[in-house]
Amino acid sequence: MVIITLQRDKCIGCNYCAEFAPEYFRMSKKDGKSVLLKTENKKGFYTLKIPNPEAFEPCDKAAKACPVKIISVKEI
Numbered sequence: 226m227v228i229i230t231l232q233r234d235k236c237i238g239c240n241y242c243a244e245f246a247p248e249y250f251r252m253s254k255k256d257g258k259s260v261l262l263k264t265e266n267k268k269g270f271y272t273l274k275i276p277n278p279e280a281f282e283p284c285d286k287a288a289k290a291c292p293v294k295i296i297s298v299k300e301i
């Protein structure tokens with residue numbers, strides 16, 4: 226299981242996460258910030274649980290590339 230968390234408010238819209246992990250991140254046309262797909266806002270944090278362990282690598286690359294370090298990726 227891979228757990229991805231995005232603290233969306235602090236996104237600066239650089240697009241790296243959508244480039245590295247396009248299956249999970251898209252840039253919003255409304256406000257230019259990243260959207261972690263299929264998630265809802267819980268006090269500013271968006272969390273996605275993915276059973277497929279192959280999700281870890283692209284999401285980890287996105288997390289490491291994020292200049293403001295607002296993506297966390299854990300494998301449990």
Ligand code: SF4
Nearest residue numbers: 236237239240242291
């Ligand atoms: S890499 Fe970080 S700052 Fe850049 S768009 Fe994604 S969440 Fe936002």
